Amino acid sequence: MRRKIKQKFSNYTFIGRKYKEEFRKQMRMIIVFTLGFSIAFAWREAIFDWSKSVTAWLTHSNNGGSSTSASVFITLVCILLIILTSRWLKDKNPYN
Numbered sequence: 001m002r003r004k005i006k007q008k009f010s011n012y013t014f015i016g017r018k019y020k021e022e023f024r025k026q027m028r029m030i031i032v033f034t035l036g037f038s039i040a041f042a043w044r045e046a047i048f049d050w051s052k053s054v055t056a057w058l059t060h061s062n063n064g065g066s067s068t069s070a071s072v073f074i075t076l077v078c079i080l081l082i083i084l085t086s087r088w089l090k091d092k093n094p095y096n
Helices: 001-061 069-086
Strands: none
Touching: 001 069
C-alpha cells in the first residue's frame, strides 16, 4: 500500500518537474521576444533612414528617397531573410 502511495506521489512530482521546465522555457522565450522587439524598435529609425538613402542611391534621386520606396526595400530584404532562414533551419531528414 505504501509503495503505491509513493509511486503515485512520484508521478505527480515528475509532472511538476516537466511543468516547471516548460514554464521556464516559455518564460525565456517571452523575455527573448520582448528584448528582441525592443532592439528592433530602437533600430527602427536608423534602418529606415539607411534604406531611404539606399533607394535614393539606386534610383539616383536627389531628394533622399521616398518613404514608400524605403518600405518596399525593407519588405523585400525581410522576405529574402525569411526565405533564407527557413531553408537554413529546415529539418534535414524529417522522417528519422
